[in-house]
Structure formats: structure tokens, C-alpha cells
Amino acid sequence: MGKLTLEKIAELTGVSRSTVSRVINDHPNVKSEVRERVLKVIAQTGYHSDPITRLQNNHRSNVLGLLIPQSTQAIFTDPYYLHLIQGITQTSNIFDYSLSLFLLHEEKEEDKLYPRILQNQLFDGLITTAIPANHPLILGLLANNIPFVLIGRHENPQISFIDVDNLGGAYTATTHLIRTGHQRIATIVGNIKNTASADRLQGYKNALGDRGYPIDENLIRPGDFTEQSGYEATQKLLPYQPDAIFAASDTMALGALRALREAKITVPNEISVVGFDDLPHAVNANPALTTIRQPVKATGNLAVELLLDILSNEYHPPQRIILPTEFVMRASTSSKTK
Amino acid sequence: MGKLTLEKIAELTGVSRSTVSRVINDHPNVKSEVRERVLKVIAQTGYHSDPITRLQNNHRSNVLGLLIPQSTQAIFTDPYYLHLIQGITQTSNIFDYSLSLFLLHEEKEEDKLYPRILQNQLFDGLITTAIPANHPLILGLLANNIPFVLIGRHENPQISFIDVDNLGGAYTATTHLIRTGHQRIATIVGNIKNTASADRLQGYKNALGDRGYPIDENLIRPGDFTEQSGYEATQKLLPYQPDAIFAASDTMALGALRALREAKITVPNEISVVGFDDLPHAVNANPALTTIRQPVKATGNLAVELLLDILSNEYHPPQRIILPTEFVMRASTSSKTK
DNA sequence: ATGAAAGCGCTAACAT
DNA sequence: ATGTTAGCGCTTTCAT
Numbered sequence: 001m002g003k004l005t006l007e008k009i010a011e012l013t014g015v016s017r018s019t020v021s022r023v024i025n026d027h028p029n030v031k032s033e034v035r036e037r038v039l040k041v042i043a044q045t046g047y048h049s050d051p052i053t054r055l056q057n058n059h060r061s062n063v064l065g066l067l068i069p070q071s072t073q074a075i076f077t078d079p080y081y082l083h084l085i086q087g088i089t090q091t092s093n094i095f096d097y098s099l100s101l102f103l104l105h106e107e108k109e110e111d112k113l114y115p116r117i118l119q120n121q122l123f124d125g126l127i128t129t130a131i132p133a134n135h136p137l138i139l140g141l142l143a144n145n146i147p148f149v150l151i152g153r154h155e156n157p158q159i160s161f162i163d164v165d166n167l168g169g170a171y172t173a174t175t176h177l178i179r180t181g182h183q184r185i186a187t188i189v190g191n192i193k194n195t196a197s198a199d200r201l202q203g204y205k206n207a208l209g210d211r212g213y214p215i216d217e218n219l220i221r222p223g224d225f226t227e228q229s230g231y232e233a234t235q236k237l238l239p240y241q242p243d244a245i246f247a248a249s250d251t252m253a254l255g256a257l258r259a260l261r262e263a264k265i266t267v268p269n270e271i272s273v274v275g276f277d278d279l280p281h282a283v284n285a286n287p288a289l290t291t292i293r294q295p296v297k298a299t300g301n302l303a304v305e306l307l308l309d310i311l312s313n314e315y316h317p318p319q320r321i322i323l324p325t326e327f328v329m330r331a332s333t334s335s336k337t338k
Numbered sequence: 339m340g341k342l343t344l345e346k347i348a349e350l351t352g353v354s355r356s357t358v359s360r361v362i363n364d365h366p367n368v369k370s371e372v373r374e375r376v377l378k379v380i381a382q383t384g385y386h387s388d389p390i391t392r393l394q395n396n397h398r399s400n401v402l403g404l405l406i407p408q409s410t411q412a413i414f415t416d417p418y419y420l421h422l423i424q425g426i427t428q429t430s431n432i433f434d435y436s437l438s439l440f441l442l443h444e445e446k447e448e449d450k451l452y453p454r455i456l457q458n459q460l461f462d463g464l465i466t467t468a469i470p471a472n473h474p475l476i477l478g479l480l481a482n483n484i485p486f487v488l489i490g491r492h493e494n495p496q497i498s499f500i501d502v503d504n505l506g507g508a509y510t511a512t513t514h515l516i517r518t519g520h521q522r523i524a525t526i527v528g529n530i531k532n533t534a535s536a537d538r539l540q541g542y543k544n545a546l547g548d549r550g551y552p553i554d555e556n557l558i559r560p561g562d563f564t565e566q567s568g569y570e571a572t573q574k575l576l577p578y579q580p581d582a583i584f585a586a587s588d589t590m591a592l593g594a595l596r597a598l599r600e601a602k603i604t605v606p607n608e609i610s611v612v613g614f615d616d617l618p619h620a621v622n623a624n625p626a627l628t629t630i631r632q633p634v635k636a637t638g639n640l641a642v643e644l645l646l647d648i649l650s651n652e653y654h655p656p657q658r659i660i661l662p663t664e665f666v667m668r669a670s671t672s673s674k675t676k
Numbered sequence: 677a678t679g680a681a682a683g684c685g686c687t688a689a690c691a692t
Numbered sequence: 693a694t695g696t697t698a699g700c701g702c703t704t705t706c707a708t
Binding site for chain 2: 684685686687688
Binding site for chain 1: 386388400410415460
């Protein structure tokens with residue numbers, strides 16, 4: 001038996017290919033009686049139109065791509081991504097899109113993957129994260145007219161993105177530390193390729209500046225969002241005697257707590273620690289972490305909705321969405337003002 | 339300017355479409371001088387053949403699908419999958435295939451995803467894990483002639499799979515415990531949907547049986563590969579006074595250690611503990627875990643190679659690959675025979 | 677409302 | 693070695 005094609009269905013129903021095609025695509029111009037007949041034959045035969053040909057003609061695959069430009073190792077060990085991906089997966093499935101996660105074993109494989117992503121039109125739109133501004137992939141996506149949304153802000157006004165208020169969150173955290181009487185507030189910065197890191201650092205600086213506090217470069221240490229980097233940064237901070245540490249992620253804050261524990265420095269009595277994210281491990285930390293909560297899963301949900309919105313509209317002005325953060329006070333901070 | 343097509347390239351070069359097509363597909367029958375000219379024009383224009391049309395004609399997308407029928411939550415918190423996926427990603431990239439991971443937010447979304455996977459011919463072959471025998475997806479893959487390999491053995495002789503010697507590994511672990519004088523050897527079983535769990539349990543039983551030891555159902559406890567399940571299973575085992583516990587995964591063994599620590603039972607003096615996997619957290623455990631090492635990453639590597647082999651051969655008898663395990667002795671077991 | 681026919685961009689069988 | 697032609701399965705004008 002030959003493959004079941006639109007043509008066969010047409011033959012069996014006694015109509016033309018065009019009519020069958022119209023039925024499949026929900027075109028209005030089909031007499032309902034004819035539509036019924038066609039649908040019945042389709043059901044009986046178990047016909048499915050060839051997805052590749054449909055893709056060729058309709059430019060719709062019902063697949064969304066997700067690219068996180070990090071090694072799988074880095075992605076899978078970062079609870080932020082876990083939650084983000086969950087949000088993205090959830091909403092994709094709700095809207096009947098498959099999600100396809102492109103994975104890199106090592107970051108340097110980017111060079112091979114990106115051209116493939118740009119060429120392969122096997123997904124309808126792409127979600128991507130943490131890409132440096134003016135990264136070639138971004139330019140390629142724009143040049144090839146591939147619909148995409150970024151997670152993380154971007155200067156380019158043509159680009160739709162969704163981000164959280166990193167600046168405001170960091171500002172709030174730092175201000176709280178100032179208000180509660182801390183004098184030497186240090187910060188551990190995240191991966192600098194990430195705009196979120198830059199924003200959190202800027203929020204920290206703004207808060208200090210607005211209150212007339214000096215910005216001491218010795219109290220600013222680089223990290224890369226890993227626990228280990230928080231640990232090491234803290235060790236390097238200790239000689240400068242900070243009385244508070246604002247870490248740009250909970251995971252790094254956990255590293256800070258470990259370093260302080262080893263140095264026999266009590267938290268929050270001697271040093272207050274604030275994190276960022278409020279992922280589940282923040283509340284399980286010892287002491288439970290004061291942190292800035294960002295809506296990670298909602299970010300993923302909204303990224304998909306935004307992308308689908310772009311896909312469904314012929315005309316789509318770029319959208320820039322910034323989600324708010326919340327300050328969550330737990331046990332790792334105390335007041336020095338009494 | 340219109341879209342760059344094969345036809346345009348032909349025109350610009352002064353040859354026919356067929357010739358250009360032959361150049362692109364590395365057909366032998368092209369005079370090398372002509373080939374050069376065509377390639378030059380292609381390079382100059384930046385032409386890329388339409389991937390969708392190529393897919394339609396060649397049935398090759400250079401994309402491999404990966405489906406792990408678990409929630410993203412379960413996948414991302416299981417170090418086994420992390421390593422497996424790394425292996426798969428690595429080899430895919432080496433062979434210039436993109437890897438596309440299909441994700442489920444909740445397991446019940448399977449019903450929606452599977453039909454899409456079966457229809458969408460957007461990948462050349464699929465790798466899948468831990469699927470119960472005669473799962474509808476398996477039947478669908480067979481019925482639709484979609485090339486796939488399973489990670490984990492399967493009865494059906496048409497199916498190619500790659501697995502590790504779970505039976506032998508469990509047998510070795512249990513035999514070692516017997517040889518070192520343990521009398522009441524308990525086991526914590528993994529997720530029963532998984533053939534690996536069944537095999538490890540069977541290996542345990544075989545070892546006991548072969549040495550004339552009784553099989554005591556009280557010493558066999560179900561788990562689901564999570565740390566928590568190992569913890570709970572151990573608590574339920576304690577009343578039956580085991581002197582050794584063989585856990586079907588390191589993660590569950592870690593849970594066992596935690597339960598024993600809380601119960602003030604010393605390992606390995608009072609109870610010996612053996613895990614399975616030898617993922618990095620095994621050696622970092624306290625005490626370091628005696629375990630059965632399985633080559634997780636190699637499993638992923640080989641799964642891809644096997645799949646690519648199937649894709650490249652017109653005739654491909656199903657292959658069944660079983661990788662060996664190794665017994666790794668560390669500090670969580672001791673001898674009772676002195 | 678329906679059908680005929682052209683077209684999508686490519687491959688491959690068939691000529692020469 | 694190269695060109696001509698048909699064909700893939702569908703959508704979409706353009707007729708009627």
C-alpha cells in the first residue's frame with residue numbers, strides 16, 4: 001500500500017486536493033457537508049499530512065527551540081536553569097508546542113551549533129538566555145528573520161526580551177543592609193558576560209552612592225554563579241573586614257556561608273549575607289538566607305507566551321518585559337543599629 | 339532580491355540545477371573544474387540550500403531526538419541523567435548532529451508529546467531511556483519506522499539497545515558482601531518501571547541463591563532512585579537488623595547513610611553499604627561509598643554511535659550492547675570474617 | 677464553494 | 693560528465 005497522501009483522501013472522498021487541503025487548514029470556504037465527509041475519511045484512514053511538506057508550505061513546525069549557551073554541565077548544576085526550563089516547558093506544552101533544547105557538551109561547540117541553529121528552520125521560534133550583547137547569534141537571528149525572545153535585557157530596540165528587575169533588587173538588598181547599620185558592605189558579582197550580573201552590581205553601587213557611601217573596589221569580588229566561586233570570593237574578601245556580603249546569587253551566597261563557617265565567623269552576628277534568586281536551597285541554608293526573590297518560573301512561562309505572541313502576529317512591535325523582585329528577609333542578616 | 343535558490347546558483351555559474359545539486363551532495367560525477375566554479379559562486383553568494391526542502395528530499399535533518407520519559411524535575415535532579423546526557427551530547431556534536439531534548443513538565447504530558455514525536459519527522463533518529471516494555475511509544479516508533487535506540491534492555495528482538503550489566507553488577511556486589519561474612523544482606527530496589535531495577539534485584543537474588551542464602555522479603559525494600567527513598571527504605575529495614583545494604587543507586591545509598599547516621603549506626607562497622615553507579619557524589623560521601631561503577635557517559639556515547647550506525651546502513655540487524663560494570667571498593671563496607 | 681494548475685526548492689531517474 | 697524532466701506532498705492563486 002502506498003503512502004497515504006492528501007491526494008488519496010481526495011480520491012476516496014470524491015473531491016479535489018484543494019478541498020481536502022482547505023478542510024485540513026480550517027478554511028471557511030467548504031460546505032459543511034463536504035467537510036464532514038472529508039473528515040470522516042481522514043479519521044477512518046488515519047491520515048496525517050506530511051509534517052515536512054506542511055512545514056515547507058506553512059512555515060510552522062510547532063516546535064520551539066531553547067538555547068542556553070552554556071555547557072550541559074553548567075546548565076544542569078544550576079538550579080536557576082532548572083526552574084527556568086520547567087517554566088518554559090510547562091507553557092510550551094500548554095500551547096501544544098514541543099520544546100527542543102539544544103545542548104552543548106562544551107561551550108566551544110557554539111561555533112558549530114550556531115550556524116546550524118540559524119539555518120535549520122526546524123523550529124518556529126527560539127528562546128535564548130544570557131547571551132552577551134551583539135553576540136553573533138543575535139545578529140544572525142535578526143539577519144535571518146528568526147523570531148526569538150531573549151531572557152535578559154538587551155539594548156537593541158528590535159529585540160523582545162523578558163527580564164527581572166535586577167537593578168532594583170540589588171538596590172533594595174543593599175539599601176536594606178545600609179539601613180540596618182552595616183558599614184562595609186561587600187558584593188560578589190556574577191558572571192560578567194551576563195547583563196543580570198552587571199545590573200546587580202550597578203544596583204549595589206547606586207544604593208551606596210545614593211546614601212553617600214564610598215564604593216570600595218576591594219569589597220567587590222568577581223564570581224561566576226557557582227558555589228565554589230562564592231566560597232573563594234569570600235575568602236578573598238575577609239582581609240578587608242566586610243560586615244555584610246551581598247552575593248549576586250543564592251548559590252554563591254551558599255559558598256559565602258561555607259567560607260564564613262570555616263573561618264569561624266558567625267552569620268548574621270558578625271557578617272550579614274544576602275543572596276539573590278530565592279530558589280529552594282535558599283530557605284534550606286543554614287542560616288536560612290535573606291535574599292531577593294525573582295520569579296524564575298514565571299519568567300519561563302512568559303518567555304514562551306511572548307514568543308508565541310510574536311509568532312501569531314504579522315506585525316509585532318518588540319516587547320520589553322521587566323518582572324519585579326521581592327526582598328525576602330530570613331536569618332542570614334541582622335541589624336547593627338541597636 | 340529574491341531568495342537564493344539552487345536555480346540561481348546554476349544560472350550564475352552557467353550550469354544546470356542538477357550539477358549544482360551534485361556538487362552540494364558530493365556526487366562523484368562532476369568535473370573538478372566545474373565543481374570549483376560552483377563552489378566559488380556558492381561561497382560568494384553565501385548560498386545555503388533550504389534545509390526543509392533538503393529534509394523533504396533526503397530525509398535527513400541532522401538532528402537526533404532524545405526523550406527521557408520523566409519530568410524535567412526528575413531528570414535534572416538525577417546525576418545519572420546529567421552524565422548520560424553529557425555523553426549523548428558530546429558524541430552528537432562530534433558527528434555534526436544537533437541534539438534536541440524533548441522535555442515534559444509533568445509526566446502526564448506524555449500523551450500529548452508522544453503523538454507529536456511519532457509524527458514530526460524533524461529528527462533522524464531517537465534515543466530514549468527507561469521506557470517500560472511494550473510502551474505505546476515503542477510500538478509507535480516501530481510502526482512508523484522511526485530509527486531509535488533504547489538505553490536499557492528490551493525483550494523485543496527488533497529493538498537495538500545499549501545497557502550495562504546490571505545483573506552482573508548486582509551479583510558481584512552481593513557476592514562480595516557474602517564473601518566478607520555478611521549474613522543479613524538487604525537491598526533497596528529502584529523504580530520498578532525500569533528494567534535496570536529488575537535486573538539489579540535479580541542479580542541480588544541470584545547471588546544469594548547460588549550461595550544457599552535465603553531470600554528474605556523483609557530485607558527487600560522498594561525505592562525510586564531518589565535520596566529520600568533510600569532514606570525511608572533504610573528506616574523501614576532497620577527493625578529487621580540487616581548487616582549490609584545494597585542500594586540500587588548511589589543516590590539511594592546516600593539516603594541510607596543519612597538514615598544510619600541519624601540512627602547512630604556506624605558504617606561500615608555495624609552495617610556495610612554498597613551503591614550502584616559510581617557517580618561523583620559516591621566518592622564524596624561519608625564514608626566514601628563502595629559501589630558498582632557503570633560507564634554512564636560511555637553509554638551515552640555509544641547510544642549515539644549505535645543510532646548513527648543504524649541511520650547510515652540500509653540493512654541494520656538490531657544490535658544489543660551490554661557494557662560491563664566494575665566493583666569499586668571504598669570505605670562503606672568492611673569484612674565481618676575476622 | 678470547488679477544481680485545475682502552478683509553484684515551493686530540491687533530488688534523482690533518465691537521457692545524451 | 694552534464695542537462696532535461698518528472699516528482700515529492702502540500703498550499704494557493706486563479707478560474708468557474
